[in-house]
Amino acid sequence: MAGGKASARQKMINLMYLVFIAMMAMNMSKEVLSAFGLMDAKFAESNVVATEKNGALLADLETKAEEKKEEFAVPFNKATLVNTASDKFYKYIGTLKEDLLREGGYSIDPDTGKLPFEAMDKTDILDEMWFTGDRMTKKGQEVIATIEAYKKEIKDILGGDVKYMKAIERFDRRFSTAEVETKEGIKKSWLDYNFQGFPAIASYTKLTAMQNDVKMTEANMFNLFLGNSLDEAVSLKKYQAIVLADKSAFFAGEKFQGKVVLGKYANVTPTKLTVNGKEVNISEAIDSTGAAKLDFTVGNVGEQEIKGTFTFLEDGKPLDIPIVGNYVVVPRPNSATISADKMNVVYRGVTNPMTISFAGVPDNKVSASGSGLSKGSGTGKYNMVPTTGKEVTISVSATLDDGSKASDKKTFRIKDIPKPxxxxxxxxxxxxxxxxxxxxxxxxxxxxxxxxxxxxxxxxxxxxxxxxxxxxxxxxxxxxxxxxxxxxxxxxxxxxxxxxxxxxxxxxxxxxxxxxxxxx
Incomplete structure (x- = not known):
């Protein structure tokens, strides 16, 4: 195309073709770099979601360990160790990403909140940090050693239990650092095959994907501990001891009243649900376990009842199961109780306004008394007009839901009107x-x-x-x-x-x- 006998015009045309082809290659390269950037963003978003879900799974295991220590204590302990090891390895990968950005001079654009994907085309950043000729540098060796240490730590946590063998096999494949053979039959180290000669954005995205593998490992292990800790056989182990309290709130010192029954949750969709005289939309109220979610405005302060009907279809006929329950409503807190212990003062000869209440008890079941104290207008409102003496004590008593009495008192200093x-x-x-x-x-x-x-x-x-x-x-x-x-x-x-x-x-x-x- 650029032969020696070509005319000047032909040489110019040939040069234009070369420039055109180079421009096409440059545009394609930017598109590829941008695509890697988009992949990295997807992995990063997935990691955030996975972190939240894994936290919920770990919390679920902790709750089960508290409720059923014999069955879940060991799985929860293993899950905690997996979480610690994974978090440490995840953060280490994060340091590798930070090194890549720092050495390449890249930073997040403050306007877009994104990395300059299309500009991250350098291939020599990790090449110089991790490789020297056909060998790895100390940093490259550290990367491989850290991956292997993480693998060993997870395997040691799982131990030799046969029920974990398949999980270990999947885990080994996910973090394999074995040699890789190319299409040309050339064997390369895992680090060389995956990172040497690649643009910075490609390596950065691979590291984010590896962090995603860590999160997926956590999720798989936590689900494994939850699933393998349950006996699927048809026996009484499938049932649960369900505590049914007579009411949903008790005062300190009050006797707990309720019952314990052996039962299990039936994942059977009812045909009708009525609560407190109102029919509830079945499609919105029933969850995957067959439980009905209640959502209604509570009544006034005090003990309230829940009444309704669960209707199922059995033998072609409607079967009504009554719903009977109760709950206790306490006043919504709308202010903090803040007091200066040495400033409990009332002034002699003037009307001192006071608010007196008893936590969890309606106003009509609270009474207060004291020299110079009288009931004001409004819930919990009182007026105090002290006369003689240096102190006045206000005594408060309350009648609880069970008919028992509770009392408290507080002493105030009486001061004269200050000098004008x-x-x-x-x-x-x-x-x-x-x-x-x-x-x-x-x-x-x-x-x-x-x-x-x-x-x-x-x-x-x-x-x-x-x-x-x-x-x-x-x-x-x-x-x-x-x-x-x-x-x-x-x-x-x-x-x-x-x-x-x-x-x-x-x-x-x-x-x-x-x-x-x-x-x-």
Whole structure:
């Protein structure tokens, strides 16, 4: 095509063909690289799902081991060891993937959340890390040794029990590192055959697939332990001891009441199901074991009944089996119980609102008593107005569903209303003109006090430097007080003290003094 006697025009045409063929090859390569990337994403997604399912299987084995220790304790122990070994090997493969990305300079695109699949075409990353000539490097030998160590660990866990032989054979084939013979009859090591000379994305995907093999191994083993631990013979071993409680909730210290029956779950589809007077859709309610799922809004707080009918077809006739059960409804928690042990305080002479309840007991079966305590409006609402003494104890009693009584109590400290702060023009200390001081209104305020308790000033004293103290009635300056203020000089401090006030309830202590510097 590029012969020496070709014309210049023909040579140009030939060169264009070569460029065209090269471009086609380049595009095909990108498509292949992208395909590997998509495969890797699928394997990664499968690994996430498998991890969740394997966790559920292991939890199922743990539950069975607790309920039937004799049958499931050993299988659960084996499953735990398999999980530990597999998790360690899975993470090791993850480090190999991280090495490949780091050495190749690849990273996840923050916009797409994906690796640059089409750019991961380097073939020398693992070639240099794992191979030297026709031999493996120390890292390559480590990879093979780690795979073999994982295989040995799993086999040791399973042991020599004949019932595990088929599983071991499948496991051996899945993680075989034996030599591979090519189509040309050339024998290559497993690592060379699978990784040497491949694009980075292909090797990365193979490592993700190997992680998937680990997850599949876990799943197969867990299912094996679950299945092989059950005796399939037709005997009483097929039955279960089923505990039927008289109600679904009990209080601490209360006697458990119920019964134990020997039975098994019948995977028989009923023809009709009615619960609490309403017919339930059979196709949606019955699961694969023949059990009916109940889904309804519970009743009010207290013990409630479940009544209904299971209808089956037997000998061509409907057979009704009554459903009788009960459950206990407790109040839904809507707030946390938080208390400062040294801050259990009520204030003397004012109405202290309180909420009193007993966990799991309706309000109409709860009673509370204490000096100055009365029932308020609303569920669990009370009012406390303490009078004399330094402490008050509130006792609470409740009547439980079985008629028994429960009680509790709590003691609160009684404190007097705090001392108010004297205020003039909104300040206790400050600088004002004479006219503002003379015309101002004296106030007494309860600062940082959570109760709405307005105070009215009934009298006070005024002291101007160089003049005797003046006693004033009410909350305004008297003529005598104004005259004294007008005689004062600029910079003098006018002190207003012994500020007396009254409230609609308890007696109030004198307010703290007010000190005002005259501005003129």
């Amino acid at each position: 702060a004297g205020k003039l023009a909104g300040m206790s200390n400050g600088k004002l003109p004479k006219a503002n001081v003379a015309a101002g209104t004296i106030m007494a305020e309860l600062e940082d006090f959570d109760f709405d308790l307005p105070l009215t000033v009934t009298g006070f004293k005024v002291k101007v430097p160089g003049q005797p103290s003046i006693t004033v009635s009410g909350n305004k300056m008297s003529g005598q007080a104004k005259a004294a203020i007008n005689k004062a000089r600029r910079g003098d401090d006018v002190t207003i003290f012994e500020i007396k006030s009254r409230s609609s309830g308890p007696a109030i202590k004198p307010a703290s003094p007010i000190v005002i510097e005259l501005a003129n």
